[in-house]
Amino acid sequence: MKVQIPEEKAPFPFSMIEGMMPLYPWIAIMGWGFVLVSLLIGIFSLSPAVSTFFSDSKAVREAAEAGSAFVNANVTAHVLESWVPQFKFVGLGLGLLAITMALGTIAKRLRGMGWVITGHIREDLRPKMPSIPRRVRYFQFSALMGVMILVAALIVGIVLGVTVVPDYWSHSIATELNPAQPGSALLQQLETVSSFAKWLNPLRLTGMAFLFTGITIALTVIIGALKGQADLLIGFFNRATAN
Amino acid sequence: MENLQGPSKSWQLTVYPIFTVLGWILIGVALLIGLFVLTPTAIDYFGGNAKAVRDSAEAGSAVISQLSTLASTQRWLEPLAFLGVASFMLGIALEFSAIPNILKNRGQVMSICFPQIVQNYAE
Numbered sequence: 001m002k003v004q005i006p007e008e009k010a011p012f013p014f015s016m017i018e019g020m021m022p023l024y025p026w027i028a029i030m031g032w033g034f035v036l037v038s039l040l041i042g043i044f045s046l047s048p049a050v051s052t053f054f055s056d057s058k059a060v061r062e063a064a065e066a067g068s069a070f071v072n073a074n075v076t077a078h079v080l081e082s083w084v085p086q087f088k089f090v091g092l093g094l095g096l097l098a099i100t101m102a103l104g105t106i107a108k109r110l111r112g113m114g115w116v117i118t119g120h121i122r123e124d125l126r127p128k129m130p131s132i133p134r135r136v137r138y139f140q141f142s143a144l145m146g147v148m149i150l151v152a153a154l155i156v157g158i159v160l161g162v163t164v165v166p167d168y169w170s171h172s173i174a175t176e177l178n179p180a181q182p183g184s185a186l187l188q189q190l191e192t193v194s195s196f197a198k199w200l201n202p203l204r205l206t207g208m209a210f211l212f213t214g215i216t217i218a219l220t221v222i223i224g225a226l227k228g229q230a231d232l233l234i235g236f237f238n239r240a241t242a243n
Numbered sequence: 244m245e246n247l248q249g250p251s252k253s254w255q256l257t258v259y260p261i262f263t264v265l266g267w268i269l270i271g272v273a274l275l276i277g278l279f280v281l282t283p284t285a286i287d288y289f290g291g292n293a294k295a296v297r298d299s300a301e302a303g304s305a306v307i308s309q310l311s312t313l314a315s316t317q318r319w320l321e322p323l324a325f326l327g328v329a330s331f332m333l334g335i336a337l338e339f340s341a342i343p344n345i346l347k348n349r350g351q352v353m354s355i356c357f358p359q360i361v362q363n364y365a366e
Contacts, residue, residue: 195285195286199281215335237355
């Protein structure tokens with residue numbers, strides 16, 4: 001006898017998330033790829049830029065004029081440092097998202113297994129399948145929230161990397177940046193350039209915290225499903241042996 | 244008749260929420276300090292003073308105090324935030340460690356129930 005597993009469609013946007021859950025190996029590979037790209041950018045772009053900048057004495061590199069190789073290398077290094085760390089964290093976040101999705105898939109399969117087992121039991125003794133726990137929506141929401149925060153941090157990094165950061169660093173350090181006075185456009189840019197990492201780095205970790213919370217809740221769903229199945233079987237056993 | 248019981252209560256499932264909450268507290272504290280202490284201090288220090296003023300600041304001045312805050316806070320704040328990450332991971336590991344016992348019990352329950360399922364098989 002083949003048991004028909006009922007289709008339990010989640011409301012939007014959770015239906016979309018559940019539809020994507022089996023794609024977790026690809027999400028994990030994508031996350032790994034993001035981190036690999038960060039490594040390659042570090043090796044082939046950031047590291048050479050920093051090497052170029054530090055290839056001469058402090059006096060020479062700071063006196064270099066806008067448009068010179070030193071200033072351009074400094075701009076490249078600072079621009080990359082504004083968005084590559086956020087990009088790397090999106091990669092890590094995708095890895096954690098893949099784990100959450102894999103756990104969600106396991107929980108879904110466990111539920112399917114529950115339907116199959118109960119479907120094979122005579123109707124008068126058949127245990128009633130419990131409804132999908134609300135925690136499923138919480139872990140999906142938490143994981144989604146985590147990835148959205150990491151993507152938002154990346155967007156902030158990219159916006160800074162194409163606006164304030166290159167605008168500020170594409171000046172001569174000795175003749176333009178160092179003499180800048182309070183209230184000048186350059187010092188206002190320096191405010192942003194020197195302060196964004198102070199809140200963006202912990203924000204990234206907040207995104208990671210949401211992803212870890214998603215994994216934690218997904219595990220409680222799996223543990224709950226396993227315990228629930230044991231309880232259903234025990235209930236069935238007691239009814240069956242009481243007759 | 245066999246005595247059927249659910250899995251015994253494991254200490255890991257009692258303890259893991261503490262580490263999850265601790266993770267949120269530590270990362271939350273790091274975010275709040277970053278937002279409300281380090282960011283305004285960095286804005287004041289770099290935006291409010293010319294480089295010459297920053298470089299020539301005397302001991303005990305507000306500028307030196309801001310520099311000290313910026314340089315020293317980061318040294319413990321980042322490890323604090325990562326302790327939060329480690330707390331989450333510990334919580335997750337504890338949850339995982341409870342699963343084998345639950346699976347073992349689930350297998351035992353199933354093996355005892357199986358003859359009854361076969362006996363009461365749905366046609």
